[in-house]
Each structure stands twice: as structure tokens, then as C-alpha cells.
Amino acid sequence: MTASGTGTRTPIPLIVVGGYLGAGKTTLLNHVLANAGRRRITVLVNDFGAINIDAALIRERTDDVINLENGCVCCSIGGRLVDTLLSISNRPDPPDFLVIEASGVSDPVRIAQIGLLDRSYRLYGIIVAVDVSCITQTLLDPYVGDIARQQIAGATAILLTKTDLVDECRKTEIVAELAMSAHTGIMLETTCGAVPLELFFDDNVTGRVRAGGLSSLNIRSPNLPIDFCSFVFRTEARFDRTKLKDALRNVSGQLLRAKGLIQLDDATATHELHVAGGRILITPFFGEAGTESTIVLIGVFNDEAKQVTLEALTAATSAACHGQSVPPNDTAHQASKPGARK
Amino acid sequence: MNHAAQSPVQVLVAKKILTMNPAQLYATHVAIRDGRILSVGNGDDVKQWGNAEIVDTFRDKVLMPGLVEGHCHLMEGAMWDAVYVGYHDRRGPDGVRCPGLQTLDAVIERLRAAHDEMTDEQAPLLAWGFDPIFFGTKRLSVKELDTVCAQRPIVILHASVHLMNVNSPMLTLAGIDSETDIDGIGKDAHGEPTGELQEFAAMFPVYRLIGGGLSIAASEKKQAIWNFGRVAQLAGVTTATDLVNDFSERGNQNLRDVTNDPAYPLRIVPAFAPQRSPEGGPQRVLSAIGDNTDKLRFGPVKFIVDGSIQGFTARLKWPGYLNGKPNGLWLIPPSQFVEVFAPFHEAGLQLHIHTNGDEATELVLDALEKILDRCPRHDHRHTLQHCQMADASQLARAAKLGLCINFFSNHLYYWGDAHYEQTMGADRANRMNAAESARRLGIPFAFHSDAPITPLNPLFTAWCASQRETSSGRVLGASERVPVADALRAITLGAAYTLKMDHLVGSIEVGKFADFAVLEEDPSEVAPVRLKDLEVWGTVLGGRVFQGPAG
Secondary structure, eight states: OGGGGGGGGGGGGEEEESSSTSSSHHHHHHHHHHTTTTTTTEEEOOOOOHHHHHOOOTTTTOOOEOOOOOGGGGOOOTOHHHHHHHHHHSSSSSSSEEEEOOTTTHHHHHHHGGTTTSSSEEEEEEEEEEEETTHHHHHHHHHTTHHHHHHHHSSSEEEOGGGGGHHHHHHHHHHHHHHHOOOOOOEEEOSOOOOOGTTTHHHHHTTTTGGGOGGGGGGOOSSSOEEEEEEEEEEESSSOHHHHHHHHHHTTTEEEEEEEEETTTTTOOEEEEETTTTTTEEEEEOSSSOOOOOEEEEEEEHHHHHHHHHHHHHHHHHHHHHTOOOOOSSSTTTOGGGGGOO | OGGGSSSSEEEEEEEEEEEETSOOOOOEEEEEEEEEEEEEHHHHHHHHHOOOOOEEEOSEEEEEEEEESOOOOOOHHHTTEEEOOOOEEEEOOOOEEOOOOOHHHHHHHHHHHHHHHHHOOOEEEEEEEEEEGTTTTTOOOOHHHHHHHHSSSSEETTTSSSSEOOHHHHHHHHHHHOOOOOTTTTEEETEEEEEEEEEEHHHHHHHHHHHHTTTTTTGGGGHHHHHHHHHHHHHTEEEEEEEEOOHHHHHHHHHHHHSSTTTOOEEEEEOOOOTTOOOSHHHHHHHHHTOOOOSBBBEEEEEEOOOTTTTTTOOTTTTTTTOOOOOOOOOOOOHHHHHHHHHHTTTOEEEEEEEHHHHHHHHHHHHHHHHHHSSOOOTTEEEEEEEEOOHHHHHHHHTTTOOOEEEEHHHHHTTTTIIIIIOOOOOHHHSSSSSSHHHHTTTTTOOOOOOTTTTOOOHHHHHHHHHBOOOTSSSOOGGGGOOHHHHHHHIIIIIHTTTTTTTTSSSTTSSBBBEEEEEESOTSSOOOOGGGGGOOEEEEEEEEEEEOOOO
């Protein structure tokens, strides 16, 4: 029995980077590694063909790169991916972060979901790179178009790459085209793989909480979000499980991820909440926790959307269900940017 | 052999010898020296080589060439550590016929018996081979499995190895409950998990628990290699592939050690799978070939480009899956086929490419055409593995390109009904595994079991290809039935040809290894419907007799 040993450790944050061949996955990964500071990051490259080049490029940035030529994720009895993920989580000194670069023809969601079930990993995002100079052609490809579309649909954030190769007008068209398949509304434009670290690391977001946007990110297109931020919801009231899930699902298009410690009206123990890719994980929390519920939300929210979300979360508490008096403006919830309230 | 001329000669006398050599189809005597066939014919023919020890063990038996299984996996040998709960009878390495289980109650009963025998309180109970397709709408669920044991985790791997059933202790260990919000977790009308799991993420916590149990990397365990050899021997097989091998140092050493043991009854052909072991490339195979022995032969290179039809992960051409499921997945991007395959082709190696769906087959044909235009090679014998849905135009192209095809004929029986009703529909199910078309086109062909996916038993596989009956008794495309003589050739010389071993095995001819399957009856003369029921007495490998336990 090896399962019990992993129950109490802090889960390893997991980001899966997907996107069709040549979309710029490796470039953006290198950018993240170069700016990772003191974080210890393990990178698992699950690509085929150009693998040696990719791995060599990445190895310049971190020692901890694991090559994994494309195994069959659908039938991974004893597959290499399984072995590798098990061994990473069983290390005496596990990494601060695991990034999996998924194969160009795989559906990153399939791998990413371990971070919504297995106790050793927590999904922080599915970041799909899209090469704007050839995505239209890729989507029309009779053999891989469906797969590229699936990747876009499963993304929690889409990174538009090689944007210097198309004009603004074309870019607008492409964003509209992607929006037809994408569930996420988070689309960012990058050059040279300069992915916003906020997509990966919480503490980068926390540092920007009051910024209200990412002006430093060279975001020009009006179609791209400028309200990337995090905010906090706090309440002393207990949540109704179903209503909480509904409220979170309603904002899944804007939400990169959310996490928190919550009190539920159907359970005495504190629970841990984790949301990514529109999917919700609620598990009992065994650490020390206060009596209030706190949820940190990270995503693209303007002031109005933020307000609507906070109200929806308030409405999901049992206090609200039972019609107890909770004035909409009292301290039952607090945006971390209180001045933003209109 | 410096003193070959002085080695003793043995003459095996049989009721009948089916040589598979068209120039001399039948014989009664075969002379053996140094593990090789010295002479085949009647008593007078083989006397030319001088004094011989006459062995009449087979006086009332029929000998045919040792059967060759061109696409199976050592993993078959690892499965038998778990409890078999399949629908059909299957013989384990001990030769004991494990009866098939035709009701869910029988499955539960066998699990209970296995559970009662377990001494380790903590160990999970692992079972394999279960296939719900035979039980209509009835499904196994946690409810039934919990009646076996509500404390010990139970895991049942399905025959397809794409799904599993678990009991509630396993669900708890995995952290799966009604709240679990990921794909691949079966839930009932009340939203409670049924214990049926598929998809990578859903099964991952189970892998965490069972560790290396039921792993495809079976050459890591000597016991699995031994079990594999025994299962093969019981089916009359003397040469078998391990068509996805990691070439790990320990695995290769294990294979060398085990096959070097004269008591090991099988020649093994491991195929290098670059998709699992990226390092080394063609040179890795070329180096391994340098260490080949008579019983361990490296050489083939295996690629997998799509998934499985019954798992809806094979890549299909229009009109796609009958039940409207989305098209399957690629394991290698089609635009990279050429660059991925070419280095192995250019190094003179032989490719075995898994293509289940017809779209996968088509794009692999495109890629091989490009590679062969650029770098023509005589007698490359690149082989399409499975190739289940190829149509006439694709087969014609395969013929022109000089490809071999190893069909997954067992699918006709095991999943034929599912293909007819759910995956392909009548038109494509009737032409699936089109071996007779391939034969008419002159394509070298073989049939396989893909064990452990289906049982390793070439005579059964030959029956599938010659009768094309599904398990419900429906005949799929009678016009694709292969004549029995050709079916028997496919499981001997045909398979040997796809492994570039037809100069060594596959027929009973002078110079080849003295490898025989020992049968009670002549398969070329029994009614074709009885091919699958023929009794295998045992095998002879390099002149050494391996009698199977009575089944």
C-alpha cells in the first residue's frame, strides 16, 4: 500500500502547457523557467520528434527535465507517464512546481485532471499556446483540426504567440474564431514567449492585487483582457455546496483558478476548495483553519464582474438561502480591493 | 559448430508431419542435429545422415512448425499474478484452464474465492480480463464488489485495458466520491460513483496503489518472462514477439538470462518502441542486434500512431464512429510521421506500425510512400500492425509499397459485435481485418492476438480469420474468409516472414530450427470450424521436447 504515504503532503502545483506543434510551448516554458526565481520547478516534456531540441533548450534553464516521448495516455497501464508522475510525487524533496509540456497532438485536459483528483497534485492551469500565424490553417486541417480545437476548448488560458506575424485586424478575427471553441475568456498576447508569470505562480498575482491590470504586459489589442487580477471573498456564513458550485461555474469563463478554505452547511469539518478549468474539487481539510471561509479568485475580472461574483458567492451561503439578514455591504465579504466597489 | 558432423542425430517419428513447405507438404520423419532440422521425409529419406536415435514419442501425434505469434506482449506473463475473470476460458502458465465466467455472479464468486485465499490483509485484490460487453446492459458496480470485501481494495482491469472496476475501499483511497468533478468516472442516477473508471486521471490513483502490478514493462520481472513462455508453449507457440519493449538494461539482461536457460520454451523477438524509450534511436537497436542469440532476437522497431477502435481512440476516416463519438487520437502528429520513421528506415531497420483506424492507415501509407520514394530499400518488410479497417484502395497501396500486414483477426470474434453495432457499422465491420483481400493482392500477411488483450492462441486466431464469426455467432463478411491452408500459413511462415525470420522458423525444412507444435490432429484436415478446438500436446524447441500439462 503506497497510497497512504502521500495524503498529508502539500500537493504539488501542476500546470499543463498544451498547443499544436510549433505553437511556442517550449519558448514560453523557457521564459517561465528563466523568471522562476528560487522556485524549484520540474519540467516533464511529453512531446515527440523535436524532443531532443526541446529538452536541450529547457535544460539550460533547469536541471530537472524529464523526457517522456509520447506515451499512450489513453491506455497507460504501467505507462511511463504514470511511473514518472508517481516518482515525482514520491520524492523525499518534491519540487515546488510541476510543468508538463504536453504533446502537440494530445489533449492536455486528460493529463491535467490528475490535479483535480490525485492528492499529490493540484491543477493550477491548462495553458494552451496558439500560433496566430497558422492556427486558422491548423483548425481546417482534416487530420488534426479537431485536436487543435479540443486543445483550445480545454484551455484555462490561451496564449497567442507569433502575433508579430499578423496585423491587428487579422488578430481580431482570430480571437473571434478562437472564442467560438474556447471556454475560457482569458486570452493573452505574448511575444518571444513572454508569458505573464501570473498565469503560473500565485504569489506573482498576489503582488499585483492592487494593480487592477497588467500594464507591463505589453497588451495592446482591445480584444485581450486587461483586468487580470486576484481578489478575495470572506464570509462567516456557511456555504450551500450546490449553490457555491453553481456560482463558481458561472464565472468559469473568466476564472483562471480559485482556491480557498470553506465551511459548508452539510459538514462540520473545514473543506478545501480548488477550482480550475471549470471543474471544482472540494475535499476535507486536515490542517488548522479558522471558522470563516476564504476564497481567493484569480482571473479576468473588471470591477463590475468582480462585484457580481462577490454577490453571487454571498448568495451561495446558507445565510442567504435562509433569508437571514446579511446586508449586501457589510463585512461578510470583502474584495481585497475595497475601493473598487461602485 | 566446429564438430557439427559428429553431433548425434535424432529422428522424430510422427503420425503425420505438416511441414508448411509447399514442395513437400507432408512427411512422417524429421531428423534433427544441433537443434536444427537435418532432413524431412520418410524413414528412408532421413537415413542418409547415418545412425540416429529414433524418438517415437510422437508416433500418434501430428507435428507442424512451431507457431509464430507476431504481435503479442510479455505483459501476458505479468497478468497471471492477478485473478482472471474473463468471459472465455483461458489457460494460465500452469496449464490449468481457467473457465470463462458467463455471469456477473460467477465473477463475484471467483473474486470471493481469491479473496479468501489471500493472507496479506493489506494487499489489494487485482483481477483482469473482465469484459462488460458480454453482459448486455448489466454492469459490475461497487455494490457487487463490496460483497466480496468492503475493506480490501479491489481492482478489476477490463480486457481492453482501457477501463477498470473498483470497489468502495478503492474509491475511498483514490478520493473519488459523488463530488469528484473529472472525466471518466462512472456515476449512477444519484450521482454516486459506480466504481467504473476510465481515462488517465481517473485511473491514476489506482496505479498509485497497485504500483508496477499489471505493467506492460514485463521484462523487468523474470517471473513474467517465464509465465509468458509457458502460456505460449501451451498454445503451440515457439516464437513470439514482445512488441513494445523498453530495452532497459535490466529488462534486456533478464531476457538474456531467461532465454539462455535451456528449459525456457520460447524464442522472443522484442521490438524497440522509441515512443517509450526516446534515447539512442536506431543505434540502440543495431547494437542490440549484435547480441542476438538463437532464442532472443532484437530487430523490429514498433511505432503506435493511433488508439483502439473499441476504445473510440482509433483515427477513422469519414463517416467516423457509428455512434457519433468524436474521432480518436494521434500518438504521433501525422506531420511528423516521416521525420520520426525515416531514421529507422534509413538505418536498415524494420518498422512495425500500429494503425487501427483507416485514417491512421492512410496517413502511414502516405508517409511510407514518401520515405520509400526518397530512400528506396529492397525487402524492407515494414509491417502494418492491426490494420483493421483498411479498405481495398489502401490494401492495394500497401501491396505496391511492399508492406506486410499483421491483422488483428481475434477482434472479429471478441469485439466483432461491438464493431457491427457501435463502432463501425455493418459496412466497415464486414470488411474489417480483410485478410483474404490481402492474400489476393499478394501481400504477405499474418494474424495476431495482441495478448494480453486477447488470448495467445494462434490456432484460435486462424479460426477467427477463416470463419469470421463474432462471439454472438454473426458472420462478418464471408468473402474475407481465408482458406484454412492460408490461415495456417499465416500463423507459421506468414508471421515468420513479418519478423524476417522465415529463413529460421515457420516451416519444417532442412536448415531451420527444430521447432514444432505437437498436436493430436492435423489442422489442415479437420473441419475448419474445429480449428479453435484442436488440442495442443506441447512443443519442441530446437529439438528439446516441452510437453504441456494436460488442459
